[in-house]
Amino acid sequence: MEGRMKIFLVEDDLALAEEIAQFLGRWGYCAQQARQFEDVLSDFIDFCPHLVLMDVNLPYYDGFYWCRKIREASDLPILFISSRDDDRDKIMAIAQGGDDYVEKPFQLELLKAKIEAALRRAYQYKVTDRIYLGRDLYFEQGASELCLGGNALALTKSEKKIMAKLLDRKPMVVSREELMMELWSTDEFVLDGTLSTMICRLRNKLSAACGKELIGTKKGQGYYIRPCE
DSSP, X not given: OTTSOEEEEEOSOHHHHHHHHHHHHHTTOEEEEOOXXXXXXXXXXXXXXXXXXXXXXXXXXXXXXXXXXXXXXXXOOEEEEESOOOHHHHHHHHHTTOSEXXXXXXXXXXXXXXXXXXXXXXXXTSOOOEEESSSSEEEEXXXXXXXETTEEOOOXXXXXXXXXXXXHHTTSOEEHHHHHHHHHTTTOOOOHHHHHHHHHHHHHHHHHXXXXXXXXXXXXXXXXXOOOO
């Protein structure tokens, strides 16, 4: 699996999902199907994919719901695949964070082209190196994911931005003002107290992952990354 782009299939038509997985496998992708439709997010976090193929009609909760949940943890490409061809569904898919919408039935070659285009947009111009914080804990810059033993930790988009900035300047100190400007450069307006809360939550997640405090504080200056080991 090492070095292969990973595709997560959230499709309850098992025959179609298997057909797509086998097809993508022949083109060098590592495709895995969701197993727990009542808890798709857990499968997503365990697999740590580069792209998600998401059906709309699913057991328990629909694809719009799971797209929204995944968007809270990751900004990776999400392509909807659905037999629902109403424009309102397509608008809803994009509004919930989807990157594209492919109507069923579709040619597998067309789906592959859509996947390749989404992957190029997401990763072609990004650094793909890993920054190791410990033996099994690393930040995947290409996918903007913090992974422990190959599994992505559930970080919000803002938390990933903070991690990327701190790691980019490691071991130097990054001021609170710089971190706030980094978050403002997206679409999020962050107050001073909000940043403190984000740092606290991120610290707790990192501490749970490696058992040590990874984010240090330089009083009156800002924050920096400590080595995990």
